[in-house]
Amino acid sequence: MSGIHVSTTINGDPVEFVCQPGETLLDVLRDRLRLTGSKDGCGTGDCGACSVTVDGRLVCSCLVLGAEAEGREVTTIEGLADGENLHPLQSKFIEHAALQCGICTPGFLVAAKALLDRNSNPTEEEIRFALAGNLCRCTGYDKIVRAVSAAATEVRKQEGRKQRRSF
Amino acid sequence: MAHDTSFTNQEFKVIGTRPPRPDGVDKVTGRAAYGADTFAPGQLVGLILRSPHAHAQIRKIDTSRAEKLKGVKAVITSDDLPDLTNGDRAMLDILENCMARGRALYDGHAVAAVAAIDAETARKALKLIKVDYKRLPHVTDVDEAVKPDAPIVQPYVRTAGVQPPPTKASNISQISEFGHGDVEAGFAQADFIVEESYKTEQTHQGYIEPHACLASVGPDGQGELWVTTQGHFTFRNQCAALLGMDVAKLKVTASEIGGGFGGKTHVWMEPVALALSRKANRPVKVVMSRDEVFRATGPTSSTSVDVKIGAKKNGRITAATATLRYQTGAFPGIWGMLGAMTAYACYDLKNVKTVGYNVLVNRPKVAAYRAPSAPMAAFAVESTIDLLAAKVGMEPVDFRIKNAAKKGTKASYGPTYGPIGIGPTLEAVKNHPHMRARLGKNQGRGMACGFWFNFGGQTCTDLNIGVDGTVNLTVGTVDVGGSRASLSLIAAEELGIPYERIKCNVADTSSLGHNDTTEGSRGTFSSGMATIFAARDAIEVLRERAAQTWEIDVKDVKWEGGRAVPKGVRHSNLGTLTLEELAAASPNTGGPIAGHNEVVADGAGVSFASHICDVEVDPETGATKVLRYTVVQDAGKAIHPDYVEGQLQGGAAQGIGWALNEEYIYGKDGRLQNPGFLDYRIPVCSDLPFIDTEILEIPNPNHPYGVRGVGETSIVPPLAAVGNAVSNAANVRLTHVPMSPPRILKAIKNRRSNATTG
Structure with missing residues (x-):
């Protein structure tokens, strides 16, 4: 079991993490980075509760591997507001x-x-x-x-x- | 139709306004913490092994290889959950549902569980557990299960409610009868009689948040549980009893709840999580997958119902009967009884009889689903009412108005009604522009009405005033749909201060007295009642402090507009004291100012709704599109109308899904074939139109503001409203829910072939 080192950008901040090959982006966001705003409602891409954008494209983060975030820009619900100003x-x-x-x-x-x-x-x-x-x-x-x-x-x-x- | 509002023509300042909810910002920014959103130092991942068989004897469970896997910290089976129930069979049923005891009773029944350092290790460990099953005959259909030669699901069960008490085991756990008058004599007087049989399939509440908890038990016998639940006090009591813990030493905190609709009123894997934590001596987090939610938590009953109603030419119903068979899953339940109680609650009937059967099958234990059992009974009765209205030659709405229950009606389930809203909702439907809108080809309109009891129950509330005059309102009912907003409005109304100065919190079980589970539409009704009384309690203290300051008698101080005001000319030079001033002075006038209330909130007001639905049915595919939908419901008093409308819309949408799409599909092997949102299809945004609402306010005389409770009734009429609309659009009576495209096509085909042969 060896982890994959990933460098990515999440909500504008540079982030590095190590994940297993089978871990989804949702697993990484929630369990490794504690960004629990993205929710796990089904794990099969049917409910959309885990929606994030990767390089501006809307995806179910439960259907994307954590390792795929390498070099990308990920935006989650935590990145929607501009500081204290709500979108x-x-x-x-x-x-x-x-x-x-x-x-x-x-x-x-x-x-x-x-x-x-x-x-x-x-x-x-x-x-x-x-x-x-x-x-x-x-x-x-x-x-x-x-x-x-x-x-x-x-x-x-x-x-x-x-x-x-x-x- | 006139109704009595005289007792409560109250003027409100903030009740009925629509301020932003206090948990809004947390929920739109992702900050709100739900069941799976907390973490404890050193926490483990708990996973549950589930039976792949509908019914099987468990001859042996070998956990030795799983235990040896590196990173596994605990493996448990029913051996780790000994029977401490002391002969309480209902509690033992709960324990047995959490973990099979020698027999797996349904596909998905838990048989073992592991706690490991991470999810991957836990998944590996599950695969290393070897269970030696001997498959047993199973039954999953309610009509099959009542046959004399059906496989017996629970050998201990004897049918209750029959004399003499049976000695042989049966899948019918209970038969209950309701009604009054002489139905045979009533049918003899009828000019028209309609008899029809109906079936409804099993549906799931479908909350988007799966069950999740974080359990921690130490060797000192103290524990904590963070959990998504509708009733953390009930969870505490049940978990403590099942695990042999002291109630006071188990602190249960209700997380934000991601939908429940009745499904989070029962413990499912929480005792297992606590047992894993106790054995591993580490915190354990258990989060169900969607597959587990479908297979192993409580859906609603599938049913089979026979209805017979007779009426005179003038449209008056002379007699009505119903036989209702509801499966309760693998454990006894009360669901057929509730169906029998609610079936005819909308009507004023001289002669009525209903018989409810609770039936065991090899499916997951049935749980409450929003006005549990009422929608299926309403589907059968309201469909038959439409058939009978057609025979009599009356408009469906007029026929219902003619037979509607009113104040003084003896309800079919026993009590005599006070002021109720069925008549007014029907009149509102009759006069609604929706009823006059034109319909096109292949389109049809249907209407139906529905009833729910509502519930009050044990409630305990604290209200604490801070030194700056802001107020903490501490309640023990879980906020399932905006109740913190409505309860804050109530506290603001009573105290006479702005809504923004109230902060409402849901307390954990160590911080407040017992509160019953948030079910039966009781959140705003009962905690609202306790909030009113707690606020009035605090106002007593505020008046005393003012009297003390002014050195006058407390009888000469009134509370008005958020301030103490001295009464009479004699005291006119004293000025007033605001809540802020009294709060600021409180350290020197006797200490903290608080109000408190414990109450059994009796007197929940019965609730009625009438719905209108337009659909278009594609005769080539059998697909149905809902074109327009209107909900009319009596709220008693709408505290925060936005969230009342939300309840009406949400219930209607769930009912539409149930009517048209949703169903548990079991294979011949007794296994659930569609445990996921792809194949169990709930309505999506593009399936539905806007759902119009009209809130009526016929006050409940038993509540200070007239509140009835609004959460559940809205799911009762849709099955029948959609069914009547589809039947009108397709020109054939649909009797089986869901009215999925294949069922509608089959009905159309049968009608055509009957037309050719006939």
Whole structure:
């Protein structure tokens, strides 16, 4: 049993760890790095609770090996807020009561962020299909869809402000 | 329909507002700690070996090779969990479910467990344990299990509720009967009678967080358990009893809970984790896989129900009966009894009789699932009600309104109702724009209503006022869906201070008196009641401190808007004392200011809901799309309406999944074939429309604010509402849940071939 040495970037910080060949990225994040915001709901890529981005691409971290993080940039729920400023998705989730138990919330937020990064003006249908890989058992998705839609509006406003400032 | 609100036309300041939840930031940043999210120094990984057989004698378990593997710190079997139950068979059942004792009773039943330094070592160790099984005949279907020649699941079980008491073992653990009047005479008066039989398949609560705990027991007999649970006090009592520990020496802390819906009201692997820790003398973390959650924790019953209802031409029901067979898994349960109690609770019936059967099968022990047992009974009854309404020639909603229970109705399960909400929810449905929306080709609309008892139970709450006048509200009911927000609102309302000045915590078992499990929609009802009384208790102290400061009689001090106010002209020069001022002075006026309350929160208000559902059924594939869904429910009083709506929407979504997709599929070998979210498909975001809600408030006279409890009833109507909609869309009656594409296609095909041959 010999470990693999991995150098990677997680939420902007350089991170090094040693993991076994069979360990998933989720195992590493949770058990080695104690970044427990990513949740293990199924271990088979069906629930989306472990969603993270690797080099900007949305993945289930339970389906990625820890060793595959070598040289990549990993972003987890812990990296979504900018310091003490919540991302609009986070504040809209709270404002719209889009979480009940909250176990699926990190995965939804990471997946919704990936959606807004490529489409900041999604329709209801686009939101529903973009989030279809994330299971929620509490909310019936109603308030989640509304929160994502409201966050998209907020993100567009912020982008507008940034653009105006750069002129 | 008019209802009495006179007793509680209360003016509220903050109740009914929608402030952000106190645990919101932790939960959107990943900081909130759930069952699997804590770590202890030197912790081990615990894993459980499970039976691959539906029913087998365990002749021998050889753990010697596993024990010798480097890094393995403990291996246990039932030998390490001796029977300390002193003849309490129900407790022994719990122990036996946690670890098989000589016989594996279902696919997934625990037979041994290991604790090792890491997951890889623990997995290797499991493979080294050799179990010598002798397979025994099994039964997994509820109708097969009641046959006289069915394999017996529990040889000790004799059917309760029949006279004379049987001497032979049976899979029917209990038969219970409810009702009143003379159903035969009632059917004789009927102009129309409908009889139909229904089946529903087994579903799982499907909480996204698997069971997880971190157990630590020392050689001094003291222990700690961090666990995802709906009832940490109940877990403490049961674990302590099963392991021979003192209750006071086992501290159980409820983690944040990632969904429970009834499934986290029972201990499953927690006693095993404690036993591993005791043997290894190290902390042990046990986290179930999704496969284990499906195979070895408590799903709901699969059922088989026969219904017969008769009515006169004028639409009045003359008699109703139901026979309900509910499987309870491999251990006796009360689920058929609850089905029999709830089946006709929505209706005002002169003659009614229901008989519930609790049936043992070789499946995992059934646990509560949100209004446990009511959805299946409602599916059968509400489907039949639609059939009968059609025969009578009435609109389904009018037929229900005509027969709805009201204040003074003797419920089919015994009690006489006080003010209730079934009539108002039906009227709201009748008047809802949804009912008048146009339907297209292959589309259908259905409606149905549902009932749940709700529950109060033992509750204990502390309220402590800090020196700066902020308040710690300490409760013992687990927050399953936003109750810390609603309880903070209640404390703010009583004390007359802003919501933001309250901090609500869920205490561990060493920090507060016993609280019953958070079940029966009791969290906000019962802890809300205890919070009100604890706050009033604290206000007594605040008034006394003010009286003492002013040197006047406490009778001359009232509490108003968050401050002590002297009464009468005589004291008009005294000014007022705010809660902050009284708190700041407290070190010199008698010490800490606190309120406390212990209560058995009796008087939970029964809850009713009526749902409307539109679907489109694809006649080529049998696939159903839910187009529109509306929930109308009586909340009594909605403390935080966002989270009431959330309960209504979540229950409806679970019910839709149950109605259309979800089912445990067992092979002929008695093994579960779909223990994963890929093959056991719960609704995803793109499956559902927005779920509209309408909250009615018919106050519960037994609660100071009129609260009824809202968590469960919303799952009761959907099976039937969807079933009635699908039946209308496909023009054929569906009687088997889930109404999956193959079942719908088969029903359509049968209708067509009957039409050609007939």
